[in-house]
Amino acid sequence: MTKLGWMKSLAAGAALTVAGTMVQADSFPERPIDMIVGFKAGGGTDTYARALASAAEAHTGGQPVVVVNKPGGGGLVGGRFVADQPPTGYTLYLASAGSIVLKNLIKPQVVSTDDFKMVGTIGELTAGIFVPAGSPIQSLDELLEAGKSSDTALRWGHTGRGNVWHMAGLGVLNPNDVKAKDVPFKGGSGVRAALASSEVDFGVMGAHLGLGFEDEVRLLAVLSNDTHPAAPDAPTAKSLGIDFIPVSSQMIVMAPARTPDEVVAQLSEAIVAITQDSAYLDTLNTAGLPTASVNGADTAANIDTSKVEWGKLLEGLE
């Protein structure tokens, strides 16, 4: 498949030289669009890309969206690749913007959100704060209280320092002055396993990961403003009136920075339409992954806000 994608981009490159600058906004798109995913097939980002591709044709004038996996560098290799492609709108990048923004706030990386124009948000993974099922702690309030009063620091699991879920955890711990020791695990499944065997006192991971594990872990609250589709009964940090900074992993489609504005606007319109298509919604709902439908301009504004908010959080880190 990857080979096919490579051949396609080669063919696309050849077509481009022939067509020159004749690409006109009104005939866009006139050939398949490549959607680059910075991770291997089968991961969460990939699932979003496949769902998008499966519903795309009806909204792109019959042109398919082809998912191409270019893993490496925590997703950044694929991002750098797209940033270097001709800015025609035929090569797009799908990534968790949260992860790229955080990585760049910590240290400048090979690629940042400044290398792209935002096309639209297609999903948003939000964090859940969990305790082991056998834990005496029943609510987020009790947990924060326990964190403040306990003589020995509580231990909590997350998916890696500087990762979105680590920040989401700090986003609720720091404003409430809770000091806890963090232990990074490999991926959400690692955090979940550590919770199931009570290695840690609490953990922060994607809120959807509790699905099917109700006998092992207890979701105390979703760390966002809105309820989560995979856990509609769980309270949100906002509904509990708890002070927190929301950190989420937004799945964002991006185009190289020099892509013409009218092409981006057309793509943005298509993305909004696809993300409201029932084929797209059904696929992701069965997978328990939350969808979103935000146009390019609002996506860019959200990212700018996040950069400021998250920058404050990171200052708290050594």
Added chain:
Amino acid sequence: MELLNGFYTIFTTPETLMFVVLGSILGVIVGAVPGLTASAAIAMLVPITYYIDPLSALAFLYVIGKAGRFGGSISAILFNTPGTTAAAATVIDGHALTKKGQAGKALKTATTASVIGDYVGEFMLIFGALTIAQLTRELGPPDYFAIYVCAFLIIGSVISDSVLKGIASTLFGATLAMIGLDPITSEPRYSFGMVELYNGFSLVPLLIGMFVISEVFAQVQAARSGQAHHDEIAARKPEDDQLSWAEIKRCLPFIGRGSFIGALVGLIPGVGSAVACFVAYGSSKAKAKNKDEWGKGAIEGVAAPEAANNAVSGPSMIPLLALGVPGSTIAAMLMGVFLIHGIQVGPKIFETSGDIVYGLFAAGLIGIALYGLIGWFLGPVIGRVIDKVPQRLIYPTILAVALISAYTARSSMFDVLVACIFGLIGYFMRTLNFSPAAAIIAFVLAPGAEQALRQSVLLTDDGFGIFLHRPVALIFFAIPVIAIGIRIIGRMRARKAAPAELQT
């Protein structure tokens, strides 16, 4: 009885059955092609499976994984290059048998052992998944660290004739694994500013370099120095292509031992076939009566590791299905397929998607039988065909295929370069009697070990004291100590006995 329903589903759905058949054929092929591992092939096929029904998709990939673990033994036996890490131990006696003209016998031994081992593992998965999952659920980072240390020491002590060179090779592999993201701070380490090294080396190009390209270099050198002797693969005697019942009986205890070791190793996330085959080889050799023949072409030396690497397959699904923890690369990719089809892996999967899970088990059982038939009847034929092809065509072809495999895994030219560099390193390691296999295994194990150790220390206020409170960890620390102790005592006794023999 759900298992019978599973069989019923598969035999009444021609599409699914077709994918099982296709999976076993494809698996044997990708396993047999040097450098193209089953997990790399699955990675390429995952996107296709999004467009077929979940049971066919899962059965297809699962059976490829099984057949691929077996297929690796074919190139290990015929070309001295393990097709996958799982077959790294099979090379030792398998290729020695080929040199004796007994390739057919070696392939049949590998087939028999793989099939029996795979069935043992699969039945353990089918009948014990939930019970075993309850036991493994309680394991935490300190226990995993002890398990890794146990694996390191056991393999280090059996993999090489020279203990020092074995340890040096292991350390080299572990050092390579340090490159990439620090598991605790998530900072890139030793990446030398190269974004390609941000997540460290990936396994496939390393494998291709150390195992495949280095073997090609070794063959070129042999041809240059005029020592090239065309390995006689055609049977000299008719019985060289056959495996007699008496020989199977001789192998059975070793197959049993290998299956047991493989099944246990399979339960532990992140350890895998490569470890299982060497532990099985080493411990079986120690128990064998014909120790002197091992390494020079003993069929038992093929049977033990082949049973072990396939026995890993079934149990490695237990942590995935029951705990949602993918225990291997293949399991991680299967998890993605479950996800895209909206099936939630975890303790409730047997209730919520029992039909698919038991269908998958049935597919596994059918797939084992299929690749067994392919191996038994076609193995000797493949051996004879390969024999007709001149060697000056075989190794260049292998080199080309290996480089293509290195590229396609991540569509990366960087990986091709990595494969070439490690081809040279692997070649020099071989000529200097270091062990590329030990380096690769250490490379696979080291990240897990490092993470488990550093997590353990973070989980407690008493530092390394945490291990003292963990009975499981203590048991696993004790195993290699006792095993190595017994070996040292044995050697000392042998040394005492030896001079006495000389005098008489």
